[in-house]
Amino acid sequence: MTFYQKLVHHNQKISRLEHLEAICSWDQAAMMPEGGNSARSEALAELAVIKHELSIAPYLGEWFEQAATEELAPDEIINLREMKRSWQQANVVPADLVEKKSLACSRCEHAWRTQRDKNDWQRFCQNLKEVVELTRQEAQIRAEATGLSRYDALLDLYEPGMTTVELDELFSEVKGWLPGLIKQIMERQSQDVIMQPVGPFPVDQQQALSHTLMDRLGFDFNHGRLDKSIHPFCGGVPTDVRITTRYDEADFTSALMGVIHETGHARYEQGLPETWAGQPAGKARSMGIHESQSLFFEMQLSRSELFIDILAPLAADFFHRIDDPALSPENLTLLNTRVKPGLIRVDADEATYPAHVILRYEIERDLVEGKIEVEDIPELWDKKMSEYLGISTRGNFSDGCMQDIHWPIGAFGYFPSYTLGAIYAAQFMAAIKKEMNVDSLIRERNLQPIFNWLDRHVWKRASTVSTDQLLIDATGERLNAQYFKQHLEQRYLK
Amino acid sequence: MTFYQKLVHHNQKISRLEHLEAICSWDQAAMMPEGGNSARSEALAELAVIKHELSIAPYLGEWFEQAATEELAPDEIINLREMKRSWQQANVVPADLVEKKSLACSRCEHAWRTQRDKNDWQRFCQNLKEVVELTRQEAQIRAEATGLSRYDALLDLYEPGMTTVELDELFSEVKGWLPGLIKQIMERQSQDVIMQPVGPFPVDQQQALSHTLMDRLGFDFNHGRLDKSIHPFCGGVPTDVRITTRYDEADFTSALMGVIHETGHARYEQGLPETWAGQPAGKARSMGIHESQSLFFEMQLSRSELFIDILAPLAADFFHRIDDPALSPENLTLLNTRVKPGLIRVDADEATYPAHVILRYEIERDLVEGKIEVEDIPELWDKKMSEYLGISTRGNFSDGCMQDIHWPIGAFGYFPSYTLGAIYAAQFMAAIKKEMNVDSLIRERNLQPIFNWLDRHVWKRASTVSTDQLLIDATGERLNAQYFKQHLEQRYLK
Numbered sequence: 001m002t003f004y005q006k007l008v009h010h011n012q013k014i015s016r017l018e019h020l021e022a023i024c025s026w027d028q029a030a031m032m033p034e035g036g037n038s039a040r041s042e043a044l045a046e047l048a049v050i051k052h053e054l055s056i057a058p059y060l061g062e063w064f065e066q067a068a069t070e071e072l073a074p075d076e077i078i079n080l081r082e083m084k085r086s087w088q089q090a091n092v093v094p095a096d097l098v099e100k101k102s103l104a105c106s107r108c109e110h111a112w113r114t115q116r117d118k119n120d121w122q123r124f125c126q127n128l129k130e131v132v133e134l135t136r137q138e139a140q141i142r143a144e145a146t147g148l149s150r151y152d153a154l155l156d157l158y159e160p161g162m163t164t165v166e167l168d169e170l171f172s173e174v175k176g177w178l179p180g181l182i183k184q185i186m187e188r189q190s191q192d193v194i195m196q197p198v199g200p201f202p203v204d205q206q207q208a209l210s211h212t213l214m215d216r217l218g219f220d221f222n223h224g225r226l227d228k229s230i231h232p233f234c235g236g237v238p239t240d241v242r243i244t245t246r247y248d249e250a251d252f253t254s255a256l257m258g259v260i261h262e263t264g265h266a267r268y269e270q271g272l273p274e275t276w277a278g279q280p281a282g283k284a285r286s287m288g289i290h291e292s293q294s295l296f297f298e299m300q301l302s303r304s305e306l307f308i309d310i311l312a313p314l315a316a317d318f319f320h321r322i323d324d325p326a327l328s329p330e331n332l333t334l335l336n337t338r339v340k341p342g343l344i345r346v347d348a349d350e351a352t353y354p355a356h357v358i359l360r361y362e363i364e365r366d367l368v369e370g371k372i373e374v375e376d377i378p379e380l381w382d383k384k385m386s387e388y389l390g391i392s393t394r395g396n397f398s399d400g401c402m403q404d405i406h407w408p409i410g411a412f413g414y415f416p417s418y419t420l421g422a423i424y425a426a427q428f429m430a431a432i433k434k435e436m437n438v439d440s441l442i443r444e445r446n447l448q449p450i451f452n453w454l455d456r457h458v459w460k461r462a463s464t465v466s467t468d469q470l471l472i473d474a475t476g477e478r479l480n481a482q483y484f485k486q487h488l489e490q491r492y493l494k
Numbered sequence: 495m496t497f498y499q500k501l502v503h504h505n506q507k508i509s510r511l512e513h514l515e516a517i518c519s520w521d522q523a524a525m526m527p528e529g530g531n532s533a534r535s536e537a538l539a540e541l542a543v544i545k546h547e548l549s550i551a552p553y554l555g556e557w558f559e560q561a562a563t564e565e566l567a568p569d570e571i572i573n574l575r576e577m578k579r580s581w582q583q584a585n586v587v588p589a590d591l592v593e594k595k596s597l598a599c600s601r602c603e604h605a606w607r608t609q610r611d612k613n614d615w616q617r618f619c620q621n622l623k624e625v626v627e628l629t630r631q632e633a634q635i636r637a638e639a640t641g642l643s644r645y646d647a648l649l650d651l652y653e654p655g656m657t658t659v660e661l662d663e664l665f666s667e668v669k670g671w672l673p674g675l676i677k678q679i680m681e682r683q684s685q686d687v688i689m690q691p692v693g694p695f696p697v698d699q700q701q702a703l704s705h706t707l708m709d710r711l712g713f714d715f716n717h718g719r720l721d722k723s724i725h726p727f728c729g730g731v732p733t734d735v736r737i738t739t740r741y742d743e744a745d746f747t748s749a750l751m752g753v754i755h756e757t758g759h760a761r762y763e764q765g766l767p768e769t770w771a772g773q774p775a776g777k778a779r780s781m782g783i784h785e786s787q788s789l790f791f792e793m794q795l796s797r798s799e800l801f802i803d804i805l806a807p808l809a810a811d812f813f814h815r816i817d818d819p820a821l822s823p824e825n826l827t828l829l830n831t832r833v834k835p836g837l838i839r840v841d842a843d844e845a846t847y848p849a850h851v852i853l854r855y856e857i858e859r860d861l862v863e864g865k866i867e868v869e870d871i872p873e874l875w876d877k878k879m880s881e882y883l884g885i886s887t888r889g890n891f892s893d894g895c896m897q898d899i900h901w902p903i904g905a906f907g908y909f910p911s912y913t914l915g916a917i918y919a920a921q922f923m924a925a926i927k928k929e930m931n932v933d934s935l936i937r938e939r940n941l942q943p944i945f946n947w948l949d950r951h952v953w954k955r956a957s958t959v960s961t962d963q964l965l966i967d968a969t970g971e972r973l974n975a976q977y978f979k980q981h982l983e984q985r986y987l988k
Binding site for chain 2: 035240
């Protein structure tokens with residue numbers, strides 16, 4: 001067995017442990033009763049340690065050295081590069097810090113689930129401080145190993161190659177035109193008369209509609225499931241993707257659009273190349289690219305007027321409301337393209353969403369870099385919400401800085417991916433539209449050519465190329481926020 | 495850290511891996527879509543290897559030697575004894591024999607699934623011979639290591655301390671009165687007029703009824719769930735017990751009694767002492783004691799006339815059949831205490847069940863000891879079925895010696911646990927009845943004192959005492975089949 005092959009086996013083993021971790025984590029969020037949490041967290045922490053031990057096994061250094069001298073096929077060289085990247089990332093953080101952070105995050109996240117309902121910032125703050133402190137320790141170690149800044153070193157875990165310098169530039173460009181654009185859109189929409197569909201929309205009917213729509217969007221139910229959880233997510237493994245949503249009987253559109261969003265994530269996972277299963281080169285490229293797929297499905301595709309022409313009669317049918325004018329395509333289009341600054345990121349429309357992300361990015365960047373403390377968050381949050389979206393969140397922690405799961409689970413550096421995803425998605429759609437008539441395809445209910453394009457240019461490429469290269473190969477150019485701006489103008493100001 | 499403490503940590507680690515294994519196995523049976531199976535099986539196999547490597551880690555020998563010289567508290571000595579027992583059991587069989595047997599069993603079980611449908615004894619016999627041969631080798635090695643006989647050494651894996659000598663005596667006593675008793679019961683029941691409830695009984699109503707009943711039986715839904723699977727089982731971990739059932743819309747009693755049975759298993763697991771969590775001393779004592787709890791809940795408690803007085807109106811209510819005479823307490827009592835010899839063990843009533851077990855015990859005992867060969871099984875099976883239950887199985891292998899999965903998977907020594915469980919359960923109930931008026935408690939819907947007794951005398955004792963001691967402490971005497979006989983006479987011949 002060559003050293004490269006040894007590394008392949010080694011990564012396969014790690015991938016199998018990740019499989020167990022993914023399923024048990026999904027279970028923890030979607031199935032597990034409250035009382036099971038403590039033992040589950042311990043079991044997952046133990047697994048994290050074993051995974052970590054494997055990923056920093058002392059013999060790996062020599063294996064990588066030896067493998068570098070072996071004659072490898074081009075795709076093996078790519079896989080070796082990705083193996084080495086994750087090896088280096090895993091190696092720098094000591095095992096006891098990994099375990100401590102995992103336990104602190106489990107504790108923080110679990111308590112957050114009830115603290116958020118109680119608007120209990122004081123108690124949450126105590127747990128979060130512990131998470132932030134351990135995150136800073138981790139960031140410091142990663143920064144020293146990579147020569148990046150502390151925050152960039154975390155960013156690199158989710159969006160390899162992306163830096164604060166590039167993000168600051170990108171986001172300041174977006175901040176330059178976004179508030180004005182939002183204002184224009186709101187003026188434009190101020191005369192719209194929208195009927196709010198009146199519930200109840202029974203959960204079982206919402207579920208059935210969700211399943212049908214997932215089916216139309218190509219979700220493979222032989223390799224995945226849809227379930228419920230407090231915070232919707234896409235988990236599991238490529239052969240068994242677990243997406244979740246939450247249902248509100250008063251409003252079916254939020255769950256529905258959530259399901260479509262997660263279906264985009266799911267199709268990326270289900271579409272990853274089988275030949276690379278269990279290998280680093282076969283994983284999703286980055287969180288931003290992942291988000292680009294969910295936003296492509298949700299924003300680029302499903303909130304388009306043409307797609308809502310398909311969706312509306314389906315909804316009317318499932319809810320037995322054929323004659324309800326609130327479920328007409330026209331009204332649902334207005335409803336699903338409504339731009340209105342709000343408190344909650346996950347409920348935000350695509351125009352105001354980047355403001356939520358930029359706000360979080362700026363806070364977490366400074367938090368990790370030690371320029372601010374956890375106690376400073378509520379005030380900063382309120383200040384930036386007022387500035388970017390004209391909304392006060394004073395005293396409302398639940399719908400302010402306690403609304404997201406990311407910080408409780410210690411995922412600092414993740415938020416920028418959402419808006420990067422929106423920008424990538426718009427750029428992908430612009431490229432697709434150069435190759436085919438997307439509008440006609442939607443009208444013909446023939447989405448397959450679009451999915452094929454994504455499969456070829458994104459899903460099947462997995463991590464075999466850098467994000468930059470993937471974008472260039474797929475769209476002919478590097479990341480360019482102009483396509484996102486054009487998309488918003490086209491949809492909202494045409 | 496003392497060597498004993500090192501061993502505690504080591505066992506905790508193994509227990510956490512067992513946690514992940516339990517949840518992912520439950521998921522595989524209850525949640526996973528078909529297409530996820532191959533990757534899941536690989537992930538679980540990888541985990542099994544890691545667990546096995548841990549349980550035979552070379553340093554453990556020295557740790558046990560050193561720990562034996564340390565000053566330990568009495569309960570630590572008990573835990574050390576149980577640690578050592580499982581360590582020796584895991585270590586004594588050479589890896590190549592473990593692998594050979596595992597492969598032979600996989601092959602045999604896989605082929606059995608189709609051979610059983612085809613009644614193909616000839617081909618099944620060839621595979622089973624290989625399994626038996628390797629089982630004999632394993633038994634020989636275990637016998638040499640423990641000083642037990644070959645069959646006893648296997649029995650010890652499931653029912654520590656139990657021996658062929660004791661079983662022979664016990665079962666020959668049962669055989670002495672059982673056939674006559676069955677005959678008497680059948681004569682007694684021959685005049686009964688029973689109405690078979692007519693379905694459909696919708697699955698969601700069965701589920702709701704199951705949940706209500708589990709609640710009455712003290713199942714802690716904060717530490718467990720009920721779901722569906724093809725084969726009902728009790729899985730998960732003590733802090734999060736996962737029981738499953740399958741629903742037949744034509745017959746609600748089978749799922750209901752199945753749920754009650756699994757609830758008994760679940761309460762044992764949920765009731766295990768938290769202080770011993772993750773340690774060998776904190777595990778369920780044996781398969782027989784486990785089965786005693788499920789049979790206590792199902793047979794001693796729930797099939798009693800008084801309990802059915804509670805159950806019947808509940809069922810009538812959930813199925814909206816208040817006036818259905820088939821759901822009257824009288825009819826449901828007749829239905830749930832019907833005794834009728836049949837071919838299939840898992841469908842047997844509590845009176846004929848021991849005959850199925852004794853038959854299998856006698857055959858597998860002699861098979862492992864080398865007194866008979868695989869070719870002798872069908873004739874012996876037919877002879878014993880005729881003798882014990884008056885039924886011929888000649889030529890019907892599918893519903894005869896090919897009906898159970900135990901032998902194909904090499905689980906020789908397991909069968910006696912079922913009937914030991916029934917006998918333990920009856921003995922426990924007899925002891926409880928000396929302390930309290932069980933009939934009044936059931937009438938008053940106050941089962942708590944009964945559960946408290948089980949909690950104190952069985953659940954909380956876990957593996958801190960031998961089965962013998964547990965029985966003596968709980969009931970004042972050693973295993974005594976007379977209580978089981980009295981229970982049957984009381985219920986069926988009173």
